[in-house]
Amino acid sequence: MRKMTFISSITGLGMVLAGCVSHKEASSDRIKAEREAAQVVFDEQGEALLPKGYRSWVHVSTSWLPITTSLLDGMITKTPELFNTYVEPIAFKTYVKTGEWPDGTLFAKEFTTTRVDAECDGPPAYVCKRWYGKAIFQSAYTGVAIMLKDKKRFPNEPGNWAYFSFGHQPPPYQPASPPRARERCAQCHIDRAGPKLDYVFSVERIGLDRAGDSRRDILEASLPD
16 A cells, blocks of 8 residues: 555656646746747838737836827827837846846837817816716827837947837737837937936836835736746
8 A cells, every 4th residue: 555655656746747847848938939929020121010919018107198299100199198118028027137128128109099078178188077086098099119129130229229110090000110210219218318228218117116125016016927
């Protein structure tokens, strides 16, 4: 009986170890698949294709903009807009730990219109009344842009960053974008963020705050493993 119990235990241990290896392999495969999905693919014309799944990346901030000139197309917006900023998870994890953005870092900034229906007050805020309270609501997706750090493809750009816009319209967005002219996006990052911040607007972005306990908190809340 003891011998049978011993054999059973060894068999069970083997199954546990196999399960651990299988879990590690599955986790590795998942990370690899996520990273591959978050990479920018370029077509034969050198235009970037819109990456898929960016709303599942780490969300680091939401900002509200009054009616203004859109950085997506240079036109005046019809309503105030909000934009949500997402960062590819592996790059985000590196940044939180080291304070540096690695080569291959990818940001996505997606814009939405502000709801301005009859139950909402006028500009500038458009606070809307609902049965459960008042709020400023996002109404519809209206455009997306990405920011890519790629030292091989953009060796002469400040920080090796390039910027792309996939239209200022409801989805589906434009499928591809050429790199934007420096004055359209990069110059703002050069002038207002600069090399000290690696040209990234990380100040006043609550999800990118590394001061004190924030570094630990944002890493555990976003990427617990």
